[in-house]
Structure formats: structure tokens, C-alpha cells
Amino acid sequence: MERLSRGLSQADRERIAADSAALTAWQAQESDPGVLPTLGLDDVTRQVPRPSYTLETVGGVRIGRIPQPTGGLVYLDVQLRLPDLAPELLTVLPLYAYALTRSGAAGRDYLALARRIEAVTGGIGAAVAVGSAPESLDETRLSLTLSGKALSRHGPALADLLRDLLTRPEFTRERLDQLLSQRLAGMKSGLVSSGNHYAALLASAQVSPVAALEEQLSGLSALGELRRWAEHPGKTGELLQRFEAISDALRRARARIALTATPDDLLLDLSGLLGVLSADLAPGHPQVREVSGPQARLTDTPVAFNAVSWETVPFAHPDSPALLVLARLLRSQYLQAEIREKGGAYGGDAQLNLRSGLFGLSSYRDPHVRRTFEVFGGISQFLRGGVSDALLRESILSASKALDPLTSPDTVGRMRFFGDEAGFSADLYDQYLARLLQVTPGDLSRVAAEYLTPERAGYALLAGEDPNAQTSGLLTFEVERLDSPQG
DSSP states (O other), X not given: OHHHXXXXXXXXXXXXXXXXXXXXXXXXXXXXXXXXXXOOGGGSOSSOOOOOOEEEEETTEEEXXXXXXXXXXXXXXXXXEOOOOOHXXXXXXXXXXXXXXXXXXXXXXXXXXXXXXXXXXXXXXEEEEEEOOSSOSSOOEEEEEEEEEEEGGGHHHHHHHHHHHHHOEEOOHHHHHHHHHHHHHHXXXXXXXXXXXXXXXXXXXXXXXXXXHHHHHHSHHHHXXXXXXXXXXXXXXXXXXHHHHHHHHHHTBEEEEEEEEOGGGTTOOOHHHHTTOOOOBOOOOOOOOOOOSOEEEEOSOSSBEEEEEEEOOOXXXXXXXXHHHHHHHIIIIIIIIIIIIITOOSEEEEEEOTTTOEEEEEEESBSOSHHHHHHHTTHHHHHHTOOOHHHHHHHHHHHHHHHSOOOOHHHHHHHHHHHHHHTOOHHHHHHHHHXXXXXXXXXXXXXXHHHOOGGGEEEEEEESSOOTTTSTTTOOOEEEETTSOOO
């Protein structure tokens, strides 16, 4: 910049200044949405889909058989509500889920099992999920779901494979070392591209027990845990012992099974799978220590990923719809202009997680730190400028899509079954929609003032250098470099 500026004449400098002033004025102009076709609130559906299903209970296991036009495919999901696990098991649960379908089972090594899965299914996966109750954010829930799909004629083989993975997983030291190295390489390579995700989790972990658990399982804490095992192969034997204990807990966990298929294929025999699930351990409510104070993590990146988060209210609370509308308004009308257009970041986002009640703002590939956090703190000032009827309608329409997303028939059925089982019923969603359509500008200002306050906030960022020199007098971050040696 210094070299280029030395070659500029006075006329060049005046032209650049004039162009900059013109751009600033253009960015401040209010766009005219009247030139675009619009939808009205009358176009919003008042009811979420209610796919039918039959429910049965066998030995404590609840089974939903869901008829859907799946085109001859069978979808089978086994959700296990985990009991309280010891801390040393909880931290390695994501590694267990990753390794489970990539190792061996029931006398097959990992290559033979992979060939069998490829031959008779469209894939099998395992995933860990964290959630809470619709009426309370304090009831932390943890589950592991094993899912697969297959052509209907291979439905029995799919059920047998899920049974084998649950009852007779076979982890070996050599294969586990390979998987740990692969997983570590993948997480490292995706660190910067997922920077806003990691920053948002780290901010949320300061204000929410649910988010603190999720950060431990899928955030930068999980990366640190993975490094401790991958970079010390001599500890693999200890990890195998922990995996054995997790396997035992899974076989005894409370299970929910969703079978989604065409009506002709819903009679798939699940007795082999049901026979290995005892369901005698009550679901636990795991708690981990919340992160304290603003957090900064440093890695090799020339830009920053900034995030702020607040814990607000559970799904059933009357204020949740207003917070959802506020998130959509801030994303399109505030952060787009301030973070991306004026600030030069690749993007800015505002979200409300309906299940965890977490409200978050974030920026992606951002050249600024201090300015962005000042923007995050300017919500009330933005709202004092007023919200037009057109912008409110647009934000409500955008928010309504979160309650009734476009999904495939099999997903609609499974979402409804597992939602009902978790207490997030269709009736509760309909009540939410009704409140959503009644949100006013006054509601937006009220919930912002009540819930999105500095003292309730958690702050985090992922960047290339210590941010404290930039944020002096505004925020003080606890700084940790991600590539520091792991003990």
C-alpha cells in the first residue's frame, strides 16, 4: 500500500476519496423491496407436517414404523439415549462414533465389514447428538444414533449389520491408530474452513451447559482430545478399554428405533436387533464445566472468525419466536451491511438454535476484530432505527422456514417420530408458528433488551494473532495457540 500510494497524484487521491464517500453513501441507502415479487403472512402454513406412524414397545424399546414414499428403500435408525457416563468415557465418545462403522464387527475385520456394508446397504453411520427439553434448558440430553439405508430386499441384512455393530464391535490397535491419524488430519485441514463453527461453539460454551457439552464433543476441545490420543500411540490400549466400556453402556441404553419405508416394507423383522437391547439404564443428564471468560484460539490464518453467544429461552417459551425473527432480521439487514459490505468480511450470521435456546452472532473470514465485536454490541441501536412492516414480514417469512423445512419424505417421517419422542410435538410446533406470526417490532426490541445483554454474553474468536492489543478496553481474551504440544 505504501508503494502504491507514493505513485498517486493529488487528483488520484481526491478521486479515491470521492469514490469511497460515494460507496459509503450507497451502502447506507435503503433498498426497495417493492421491485420484487413478495409473499404474505397468509401464505405461511399454520401446521407442520404430521406423517402418521405406528408405535409399539418391546422390552422397553420404543419402535416407530413410519410409512413414507421412499421408492423401495428402507431407512433404519437406532437412537440410544445414553446413561450418565464417566468423564473419561464422555470425552472419547466422538472417537468411538467415528471408529465404530470404520472398524470390524462380529468376526469380520474392517475390510470385510466395509465390503459387506457396501454390498447390501447405501451406507451406515454413527453420530453423537446433544439436546435439551422443550420446556427447560437445564435438562441436558445425550444420544448416539446408528443409521443406515438399504433396498427393501436387503432390509434384513441392514438390521443384522446394525445389530452386529451394537453388540460385537471389534476395534484393533492397528486400525484404531490409522483412524486416529486420519481423523486428526481431516480436522486439522478443515480448521480454518470451519472457523466460524468452532468460534461459535466456544462462545456458546461460556453461557450454556448444553453448549459446553457440545463444544467438548465437537469443538476445539474435541480436537485437543483427538491430538492427545493420535500423537501418543502408546495410549491406544487405554482407549480400547474405554471403547469397551462405552459398548457395554450402549447395549443397556434406552433405545428408540425408527423404521421408515413404504407400507409394504414396514413389516421388517427387527427381533434380532431388539433381542440385544436391554434398555435397563435410565437416560443420563451429563454436565461438563462451562468455559469461563472470552476465549481466543490462534492458528495459521490471516483473518478472524468472531462470535458472541447468549443463552435465551427454551423452545416452549413465548419469547422464542420473537428471538427467531430477530435473528433473521439481524442477519439480512444488520450484519450483511455492517460486517460484510462495510467491514469486508466474507460473511456475517445470526442464528437462534431452537433446541438449545442459543442466540449467536458470528463473522466469517473477517479482517477486523474490535470493530466486529462493537457491531455485535450495537443491536439495540440498530433496532432504535425502526423496523418497517415490510422488513418484519420478510423476517417472519424467513423464520417460518426453520419450522417447516423442505426435506425428503424419509426425513420428514423420522424427524416427526424422534421429535415426538423428545417432547417436540407437532402441536407444540403449531403453537410456535401461531406466536411467530404475531411478532411485532416492539417484541424484537423487548427480547433484545432482556436477553442480549453484555453481562449474559460469551465471546470467542479464532484468529492468527493475539487479539488483546486490538480489543483493549473492550474485551480481554484468554489466548491459547492450537498447535501447542499436547500432554
